[in-house]
Amino acid sequence: MASPSERAAQLIYPANVLANASLTNIKFISACFAGASAGILGLENWRGFALFLTSTLFTSLCINTINCRGQVSKYMQGGLTELLNPGQDNAFTFVLVWTLFYGIVHVYD
Template sequence: MIDERELAINPIVQDSVRHNAQTLSNIRALTASLFGVGAGILGLESYPGFAFYLLGTFVVSSLIYLLRVAPESQSTGSKDGANLYFYRPMMDLWVGDSVGNMMGFVLTWTLFYGLVRA
């Protein structure tokens, strides 16, 4: 956890943290729907479809970390750049809304599966 001295040196701006969390949530919701479209068009059923979603969310989280967080941590010289952008970096960046966005995934998955297979 962040101690008082660290907060005095690098204060956490709640509006920025909230904006970053909202942006990440929007990206996850959009990609969950796109993964549902992909799984439906590919005709995936049951466990392979959910594995497709989990693999896709891991790839998206990795890309966000590699393209956004890692370059900033190298330029600022900090060990963990995710702490600069998120209140709980592990939960927000890697797990986030994965379970909540699964409903949108299943919705678009079944829609496009039905459209392609019917």
């Protein structure tokens, strides 16, 4: 007999799991645009991170309604928590792009 975790893994459609790579790219590009926006706007401290949080939530909402059709557990093994997780790479990307654009735009302020 299969264990409960094996049965849960069998319920996930493999083609949907393979498509998660494109969802990761969407979240990465969203973090880049949020960092560029925060840098150009000159946001500092918690306001920049609030923009990152807002961007992450908006991107997750769009992915949930458009790509997953409201059934996140069918498409991602972690479910909603996996979708809302910004990821360490995306957070570092946001900070890197944020400081880059802030330095370019506001160099003489």
